[in-house]
Amino acid sequence: MLLIVLELIGLAVFAASGALAAVRARLDVFGVVVLGLTTALGGGIIRDVLLGIHPPTSLRDWTYLVVPVAAALGVFGFHPQVARLRRAVLLADAVGLGLFTVSGTATALATGVPAYTACLIGMTAGIGGGAMRDLLLREIPLVLRREIYALASLAGAVVVVVGAKVGWPAAPVAVVSAAIVVAIRVLALWKQWNAPVARGLDR
Amino acid sequence: MLLIVLELIGLAVFAASGALAAVRARLDVFGVVVLGLTTALGGGIIRDVLLGIHPPTSLRDWTYLVVPVAAALGVFGFHPQVARLRRAVLLADAVGLGLFTVSGTATALATGVPAYTACLIGMTAGIGGGAMRDLLLREIPLVLRREIYALASLAGAVVVVVGAKVGWPAAPVAVVSAAIVVAIRVLALWKQWNAPVARGLDR
Amino acid sequence: MLLIVLELIGLAVFAASGALAAVRARLDVFGVVVLGLTTALGGGIIRDVLLGIHPPTSLRDWTYLVVPVAAALGVFGFHPQVARLRRAVLLADAVGLGLFTVSGTATALATGVPAYTACLIGMTAGIGGGAMRDLLLREIPLVLRREIYALASLAGAVVVVVGAKVGWPAAPVAVVSAAIVVAIRVLALWKQWNAPVARGLDR
Numbered sequence: 001m002l003l004i005v006l007e008l009i010g011l012a013v014f015a016a017s018g019a020l021a022a023v024r025a026r027l028d029v030f031g032v033v034v035l036g037l038t039t040a041l042g043g044g045i046i047r048d049v050l051l052g053i054h055p056p057t058s059l060r061d062w063t064y065l066v067v068p069v070a071a072a073l074g075v076f077g078f079h080p081q082v083a084r085l086r087r088a089v090l091l092a093d094a095v096g097l098g099l100f101t102v103s104g105t106a107t108a109l110a111t112g113v114p115a116y117t118a119c120l121i122g123m124t125a126g127i128g129g130g131a132m133r134d135l136l137l138r139e140i141p142l143v144l145r146r147e148i149y150a151l152a153s154l155a156g157a158v159v160v161v162v163g164a165k166v167g168w169p170a171a172p173v174a175v176v177s178a179a180i181v182v183a184i185r186v187l188a189l190w191k192q193w194n195a196p197v198a199r200g201l202d203r
Numbered sequence: 204m205l206l207i208v209l210e211l212i213g214l215a216v217f218a219a220s221g222a223l224a225a226v227r228a229r230l231d232v233f234g235v236v237v238l239g240l241t242t243a244l245g246g247g248i249i250r251d252v253l254l255g256i257h258p259p260t261s262l263r264d265w266t267y268l269v270v271p272v273a274a275a276l277g278v279f280g281f282h283p284q285v286a287r288l289r290r291a292v293l294l295a296d297a298v299g300l301g302l303f304t305v306s307g308t309a310t311a312l313a314t315g316v317p318a319y320t321a322c323l324i325g326m327t328a329g330i331g332g333g334a335m336r337d338l339l340l341r342e343i344p345l346v347l348r349r350e351i352y353a354l355a356s357l358a359g360a361v362v363v364v365v366g367a368k369v370g371w372p373a374a375p376v377a378v379v380s381a382a383i384v385v386a387i388r389v390l391a392l393w394k395q396w397n398a399p400v401a402r403g404l405d406r
Numbered sequence: 407m408l409l410i411v412l413e414l415i416g417l418a419v420f421a422a423s424g425a426l427a428a429v430r431a432r433l434d435v436f437g438v439v440v441l442g443l444t445t446a447l448g449g450g451i452i453r454d455v456l457l458g459i460h461p462p463t464s465l466r467d468w469t470y471l472v473v474p475v476a477a478a479l480g481v482f483g484f485h486p487q488v489a490r491l492r493r494a495v496l497l498a499d500a501v502g503l504g505l506f507t508v509s510g511t512a513t514a515l516a517t518g519v520p521a522y523t524a525c526l527i528g529m530t531a532g533i534g535g536g537a538m539r540d541l542l543l544r545e546i547p548l549v550l551r552r553e554i555y556a557l558a559s560l561a562g563a564v565v566v567v568v569g570a571k572v573g574w575p576a577a578p579v580a581v582v583s584a585a586i587v588v589a590i591r592v593l594a595l596w597k598q599w600n601a602p603v604a605r606g607l608d609r
Contacts, residue, residue, distance in 0.1 A: 022347070030354065031347040045253070050451070052460030054255030055316055059323045113461055120465045131542075136334075138341055138544055144428070144437040151436065225550070233557065234550040248456070257458030258519055262526045339537075341544055 002171040003103055006178065007044075008067055010099030015040040015068035017092035018133045019075035024086065025137050029076055035133060036072030037065070039096075043128035047104045050121055051111050090189055093130050093142065094152075098181030101126030101153045102174050105160040115161045122157040123150065126181070148188040156181035205374040206306055209381065210247075211270055213302030218243040218271035220295035221336045222278035227289070228340050232279055238336060239275025240268070246303045246331035253324055254314050293392055296333050296345065297355075301384030304329030304356045305377050308363040318364045325360040326353065329384070351391035359384035408577040409509055412584065413450075414473055416505030421446040421474035423498035424539045425481035430492065431543050435482055441539060442478030443471070445502075449534035453510045456527055457517050496595055499536050499548065500558075504587030507532030507559045508580050511566040521567045528563040529556065532587070554594040562587035 018039025022032040041058045048056035058064035079088075104125025108118035127143050127150065134141040143149045156177040163173035221242025225235040244261045251259035261267035282291075307328025311321035330346050330353065337344040346352045359380040366376035424445025428438040447464045454462035464470035510531025514524035533549050533556065540547040549555045562583040569579035 025343070027343075027347055030349075030352065034346055034353055049252055049455055050461050050465065052255070052458070055253050055311075055320050055324065059253065059320045060317065062319060065323075108461075114466065116468060117461050117465045120471075121461065135338065135541065136344060136347060138343060140431070140433075140544060141542060143440055144433055144542060146436075149436065150440055228546070230546075230550055233552075233555065237549055237556055252455055255458070258456050258514075258523050258527065262456065262523045263520065265522060268526075338541065339547060339550060341546060 002174060003106055006099050006174055007103045008063065010096050010103065011040045011064065011067045012071040013092045014043075014096035014100065014129050015071035016075050017089050017096060017130065019072035020079060020089045020092065021133055021137055022072075023076065023079050024089070029073075032076045033069055033072045035136060036075070037068045038136065039129045039133040040064075040068035040071075041129070042132040043100045043104065043125040043130075046128040047107060047121055047125035050124065051108060051113070053111070090142075091186070094182050094185035094189070095178075097126045097130065097149075097153055097185060098156055098178035100129065101156040101181055102160055102178045105157045105177075106164075106170070106174065109161065109164055115165065119154065119157040119161055122160065123153045126153045126156070146188070148184060152181045152184035152188070155184060205377060206309055209302050209377055210306045211266065213299050213306065214243045214267065214270045215274040216295045217246075217299035217303065217332050218274035219278050220292050220299060220333065222275035223282060223292045223295065224336055224340055225275075226279065226282050227292070232276075235279045236272055236275045238339060239278070240271045241339065242299075242332045242336040243267075243271035243274075244332070245335040246307065246328040246333075249331040250307045250310060250324055250328035253327065254311060254316070256314070293345075294389070297385050297388035297392070298381075300329045300333065300352075300356055300388060301359055301381035303332065304359040304384055305363055305381045308360045308380075309367075309373070309377065312364065312367055318368065322357065322360040322364055325363065326356045329356045329359070349391070351387060355384045355387035355391070358387060408580060409512055412505050412580055413509045414469065416502050416509065417446045417470065417473045418477040419498045420449075420502035420506065420535050421477035422481050423495050423502060423536065425478035426495045426498065427539055427543055428478075429482065430495070435479075438482045439475055439478045441542060442481070443474045444542065445535045445539040446470075446474035446477075447535070448538040449506045449510065449531040449536075452534040453513060453527055453531035456530065457514060457519070459517070496548075497592070500588050500591035500595070501584075503532045503536065503555075503559055503591060504562055504584035506535065507562040507587055508566055508584045511563045511583075512570075512576070512580065515567065515570055521571065525560065525563040525567055528566065529559045532559045532562070552594070554590060558587045558590035558594070561590060 015036035019032045019036035022035040027035065041064060044058050045056045048054075048058075101122050105118050105122025107125075108121040109115070113121070131141040131143055159177040159180060160173060163170070163177070218239035222235045222239035225238040230238065244267060247261045248259045251257075251261075304325050308321050308325025310328075311324040312318070316324070334344040334346055362380040362383060363376060366373070366380070421442035425438045425442035428441040433441065447470060450464050451462045454460075454464075507528050511524050511528025513531075514527040515521070519527070537547040537549055565583040565586060566579060569576070569583070
């Protein structure tokens with residue numbers, strides 16, 4: 001139940017991040033909706049394909065269509081007037097990353113795959129939608145450019161898996177793990193943590 | 204039977220659209236063939252992966268290889284000498300969109316998924332190949348830039364599903380649905396229907 | 407057994423090609439690792455998804471994570487100081503193409519698909535990782551730009567399939583097929599074999 005609520009919030013914020021990025025790229029209202037939808041559903045569809053869930057959950061239940069479309073249209077109508085669009089994309093992306101990492105890891109565990117596999121699939125579910133958004137807009141995906149992106153997702157996935165092993169109650173674990181991912185991402189963005197670039201580059 | 208004919212025509216025109224786009228991008232003959240093949244097979248492979256059809260139909264039957272390769276080579280040899288290449292890409296894309304939306308929706312219905320899911324998978328089958336073509340050439344996909352692209356596909360998918368529910372004969376329904384998609388797309392291109400862009404953009 | 411060794415070498419060299427490309431694109435250490443990992447695992451994951459192997463092999467066994475990460479970190483720390491990066495990417499890519507074409511074709515044959523399908527899936531496994539690397543860095547994939555890229559992979563896949571039909575011992579066939587792919591690719595690069603571009607281009 002809580003998992004469904006978290007996933008719906010994740011759908012809305014990822015759709016918002018895709019829609020904001022589409023508005024920035026000056027796409028029209030249809031492009032904004034399609035990109036919002038792709039960002040929102042991309043990670044979950046990749047997760048279901050990897051787990052062998054056919055057809056993917058998000059193509060069976062209309063709430064997975066209505067929530068992202070509504071979020072994208074809301075962004076299109078009421079998007080912040082000025083220069084904060086880029087920051088808004090990054091914040092929505094961080095929240096979506098946290099929520100989908102958690103729901104993806106939990107979904108994978110529920111199908112009986114080992115803890116190790118569940119972490120990797122949870123990370124893929126968290127990272128996938130945003131990577132598709134960036135690819136479709138011809139940007140190098142955040143996960144490649146931003147320090148502490150995949151690591152933030154990994155941290156959340158590990159907490160979910162450890163919680164399940166130890167037997168902690170699932171609901172608070174899910175909320176805490178998602179919060180950890182978001183906190184790490186926001187801290188990394190705020191503090192502008194930088195990772196090293198290779199030495200002696202030839203260009 | 205008719206479904207197979209429609210799918211073969213779809214393979215040829217989508218391969219032609221990919222090959223024309225590759226010629227425009229000045230790729231050599233191998234690049235033209237590979238891009239034609241990817242455009243032709245992309246949507247159907249995504250459809251089969253989402254439906255759990257392993258291995259995908261198009262990897263089992265050699266006609267799915269021969270038709271697109273022949274179409275791509277034909278384009279490479281006889282492509283229109285002058286500036287009409289871009290228009291030719293868009294027209295071939297519209298016909299492919301219509302045919303693959305219809306065959307994708309019908310294939311999905313045949314596996315027993317609900318009507319709602321069949322529409323979404325049909326749209327994915329129709330849109331997928333062209334999106335892969337544009338991504339590989341580093342262009343923002345048509346489905347994001349063009350008004351009335353996803354909606355045209357949706358209209359065709361809905362007609363197929365309604366026809367199946369009501370019990371209309373499949374063959375004429377398939378032809379009519381594909382024609383509807385093509386007509387909407389061509390009209391949208393011809394009339395240059397434009398959808399609104401968000402107000403007050405900061406850049 | 408030999409198949410596993412070949413696949414591990416393939417993981418390392420494909421990860422190295424991805425990491426070198428990431429270093430060239432001035433990504434930080436996290437980006438280098440993520441891109442190395444994506445290049446190394448991409449082809450095999452696509453192969454398993456097409457064959458219906460859930461979850462993909464590379465997400466179940468930690469060696470598939472450790473080897474590429476170690477290779478990527480090694481490249482990051484000790485990458486050649488000077489202008490040979492681009493050549494190193496192409497060479498590592500050629501070796502990876504050969505090894506993954508062979509292991510992909512053999513894996514597909516082992517699941518019982520027909521020879522024709524096994525060739526196509528082997529090619530996809532060989533080409534997939536490099537294509538994902540190029541896409542993520544916003545470059546037109548090698549398979550579209552380079553003459554004799556898909557053909558080299560096809561040659562290797564055909565030798566594996568013929569070897570299996572005729573009943574030759576699998577180990578030498580695997581080594582020879584991979585060597586054929588690498589030899590064709592290196593020769594094509596060295597001799598700068600060029601395929602024709604379409605005549606009379608309008609731009």
